[in-house]
Amino acid sequence: MEFCDECGSMMKADDGTWECGSCGYTKPKGNTEQYTVTDDQEASEVIESSGETSLPETDALCPECGNDRAHWYMQQIRSADESETRFFICTECEHKWREDDN
Ligand SMILES: [Zn+2]
Ligand SMILES: [Zn+2]
Secondary structure, eight states, rough: OOEEETTEEEEETTTEEETTTTTEEEEESSTTTHHGGGGEEEEEEEHHHHHHTTTTTEEEEOOOTSSSSEEEEEOOOOTTTTEEEEEETTTTOOOEEEEEGO
8 A cells, every 4th residue: 555645645556656546646666765765876876886885984964864974975066167076975864965055
């Protein structure tokens, strides 16, 4: 049984997807976890390519869960004229954020 992320109504199964009877919201069936981490794909790729969470750790306050430890890495974004930005990944909840976001 699935409930709609949007309105909380019960969803009905349709080929490969869940469909909300109330608002029409759909989401893929099966391993939903795989679909909720797409935003973190860059981060997990970095982790995977560098072996088991071998990223350096530092003191950083996670805005998501309040944990004070995070892995970090540098990544250049957009164009070459922008300096590298530091990204943090929470060691607890794996939330990812940019250093200059706040
Ligand atoms: Zn709905
Ligand atoms: Zn966290």
